[in-house]
């Protein structure tokens with residue numbers, strides 16, 4: 001039966017798995033609502049062109065792409081950012097500002113599978129359009145932190161590494177590098193944590209060896225871990241661009257501190273992000289123990305809306321992936337056991353009693369109660385066992401004796417107390433029980 005298995009890296013969600021996933025989505029959605037973000041959705045299949053040269057070589061190499069029956073080159077979406085740029089770009093003038101949008105959806109990347117990485121995964125994306133200053137980053141980092149904290153995670157469990165591609169550009173410019181060399185250095189910085197000195201191979205191949213004093217300055221910048229250290233490093237260089245950028249950093253970090261979030265945020269210039277479109281502040285969330293791959297990533301991408309045919313519109317956003325996030329919740333014991341218990345279980349004597357029960361079952365369900373009952377005639381004893389195991393709070397007992405008296409027996413499955421109520425009052429009694437408990 002091997003041919004009927006799922007494709008490698010694709011996931012099936014049995015009811016317990018889906019309950020956990022829904023729990024995560026529910027809290028993300030709720031949190032986005034408290035920050036005033038509006039939900040949108042978009043197609044999973046897109047023109048291949050949308051990602052070519054927009055998302056970057058790494059993602060392009062991971063695309064699930066094919067030619068459809070109409071001869072179109074298409075791809076399953078590997079990320080939401082180009083799509084949301086198209087949506088916003090098409091109606092930019094009509095949309096109420098600030099444009100704060102979120103979505104939850106599935107994405108596809110043909111990646112090497114490892115812990116927390118699959119070929120299909122869900123992301124919560126949140127983005128703000130039309131805001132050029134760090135006010136957008138403040139709002140988004142606040143949202144990112146709260147999306148994780150709403151599950152009970154704390155600053156001891158995760159943190160957000162904050163960096164800045166602009167700062168890198170201005171710094172390397174001040175050190176005398178041209179744009180091509182700056183981009184090559186940033187490529188090396190992106191890989192430095194993983195590959196050490198080997199990360200500079202690409203630079204050396206394209207531009208020749210990196211002067212030792214220059215490399216030392218790059219590595220020193222990578223060591224900057226606080227605003228004070230940043231100010232100190234930049235003081236020697238001066239310059240208008242660097243000074244203005246430092247003011248943005250102060251505004252952003254000052255606001256996050258005022259929100260009580262300083263403990264979640266670490267200055268870390270080692271993060272530059274692999275995606276091609278980022279232009280300013282960039283950030284990634286990680287577990288504190290450093291055992292898992294990134295929980296979330298994002299940053300500013302001020303040119304992408306225009307590159308995709310829309311107006312010039314600054315933008316910032318991030319995405320949290322569901323896989324590493326679920327692993328972290330499980331590791332910390334914060335993934336609740338999802339029980340899909342009925343409120344009421346009906347214990348039914350025989351076929352005649354079943355017909356009597358159906359009226360109440362339908363009425364109770366219409367009133368919003370979760371009601372279950374045995375589909376076939378089963379011995380009373382077994383039904384009581386099922387009722388107890390189901391997690392229901394109440395059992396309604398439709399026996400021949402009860403019905404002959406015109407009553408139904410209600411058993412409280414927690415304290416096992418029982419009482420008889422007239423049949424016409426069953427729904428009202430159940431409602432009273434649940435509104436009291």
Ligand code: HAM
Pocket residue numbers: 078079080081109111116117118119120121123125126127275294295296297298299316317318319320321322323324
């Ligand atoms: P990204 O860093 O590529 O950014 O992905 C964001 C998150 O999605 C990652 O931190 C990770 O949790 C999850 N993720 C990515 N690839 C996989 C995979 N193969 N398996 C499991 N999880 C994965 C973006 O996608 C940007 N578009 C985010 C963004 C939104 N930037 C601006 N707005």
